[in-house]
Amino acid sequence: MQQYHDQLQLILDKGERTIDRTGTGTTSYFGLQARYSMADGFPLVTTKKLHLRSIMHELLWFLTGDTNVKYLQDNGVSIWNEWADENGDLGPVYGHQWRRFPALEKTNETLNGEPLFIANSVDQIQNLLDMIKHSPDSRRLMVSAWNPADVPNMALPPCHTLWQVKILGGKLHLQLYQRSADMFLGVPFNIASYSMLLLMLAQVTGYEPGDFVHSIGDAHIYSNHMEQVELQLSRKPKPLPQLRLNPDVKSLFDFKYEDFEVLNYDPDPMIKAPVAV
Numbered sequence: 001m002q003q004y005h006d007q008l009q010l011i012l013d014k015g016e017r018t019i020d021r022t023g024t025g026t027t028s029y030f031g032l033q034a035r036y037s038m039a040d041g042f043p044l045v046t047t048k049k050l051h052l053r054s055i056m057h058e059l060l061w062f063l064t065g066d067t068n069v070k071y072l073q074d075n076g077v078s079i080w081n082e083w084a085d086e087n088g089d090l091g092p093v094y095g096h097q098w099r100r101f102p103a104l105e106k107t108n109e110t111l112n113g114e115p116l117f118i119a120n121s122v123d124q125i126q127n128l129l130d131m132i133k134h135s136p137d138s139r140r141l142m143v144s145a146w147n148p149a150d151v152p153n154m155a156l157p158p159c160h161t162l163w164q165v166k167i168l169g170g171k172l173h174l175q176l177y178q179r180s181a182d183m184f185l186g187v188p189f190n191i192a193s194y195s196m197l198l199l200m201l202a203q204v205t206g207y208e209p210g211d212f213v214h215s216i217g218d219a220h221i222y223s224n225h226m227e228q229v230e231l232q233l234s235r236k237p238k239p240l241p242q243l244r245l246n247p248d249v250k251s252l253f254d255f256k257y258e259d260f261e262v263l264n265y266d267p268d269p270m271i272k273a274p275v276a277v
């Protein structure tokens with residue numbers, strides 16, 4: 001994960017100190033890109049211990065279309081608690097947009113001469129799977145969590161906003177555009193989560209896993225993460241682990257927590273840090 005260390009160092013060297021929505025203050029750099037080839041191993045940061053359980057359950061939760069934190073809490077995952085309302089709801093966040101992106105469908109009926117519309121929704125994940133199957137050379141294999149009409153109703157507008165799959169040379173590649181990136185806490189989760197999604201998609205569509213390309217807008221280190229980042233950068237990255245998926249799972253929606261196994265993960269100790277709300 002030298003790429004990740006290089007990004008942290010670049011922000012320290014070239015970033016600008018700025019204020020932010022949470023009032024914490026950050027050092028920010030705009031526009032970064034890294035490429036993680038699955039052939040090099042599973043990109044799980046080794047210079048601090050990551051809570052894999054949170055990452056896996058969060059992704060499985062997105063894929064079901066769920067937007068209430070109850071499933072996460074029932075599985076010992078607390079990373080979304082700060083943003084949930086008293087019923088555990090987050091509003092129409094990731095899962096909702098991935099599986100039920102709201103749409104209006106025009107009907108043939110009219111009322112006072114105006115066309116009538118009915119409420120409908122788009123299952124972007126099912127569409128993606130269908131498109132990979134029927135037009136694997138497509139340049140339109142896109143999933144968007146960014147829905148401008150719904151942003152005001154979300155507990156937090158999506159940070160990982162848009163992703164694209166590309167089948168090239170028999171491999172399945174995935175690129176994410178992340179508009180805002182908490183480099184110390186969020187980004188190691190985001191890299192692992194989308195790489196896991198890439199491996200899952202590759203398995204169920206029959207392609208070889210390719211590269212995860214991570215494109216970032218506002219890449220920031222919070223002012224209260226500086227000591228933690230210095231400590232992490234003083235550690236030397238180790239060889240990457242592998243993520244093993246149960247080869248019997250043939251549908252993206254059938255994966256369960258027990259179907260994933262991380263091999264050869266030997267991280268340095270965890271580094272605690274406060275999350276900016």
Ligand SMILES: Nc1nc(=O)c2c([nH]1)NC[C@@H]1CN(c3ccc(C(=O)N[C@@H](CCC(=O)O)C(=O)O)cc3)CN21
Nearest residue numbers: 051054078079080156182185186187189271275276277
């Ligand atoms: N400021 C901020 N940063 C984020 O990364 C972030 C948000 N807000 N809001 C929404 C989600 C929630 N995410 C989070 C929230 C907390 C941790 C965190 O505290 N991680 C600890 C371990 C906690 C655990 O897994 O139980 C870590 O050491 O990585 C990570 C990602 C990512 N997102």
Ligand SMILES: O=c1ccn([C@H]2C[C@H](O)[C@@H](COP(=O)(O)O)O2)c(=O)[nH]1
Nearest residue numbers: 021157159160180181182186187190
């Ligand atoms: O998956 C995620 C979710 C959130 N973040 C970070 C990025 C920012 O630090 C905050 C969001 O604040 P905004 O003011 O809405 O940009 O959460 C992340 O890195 N990864």
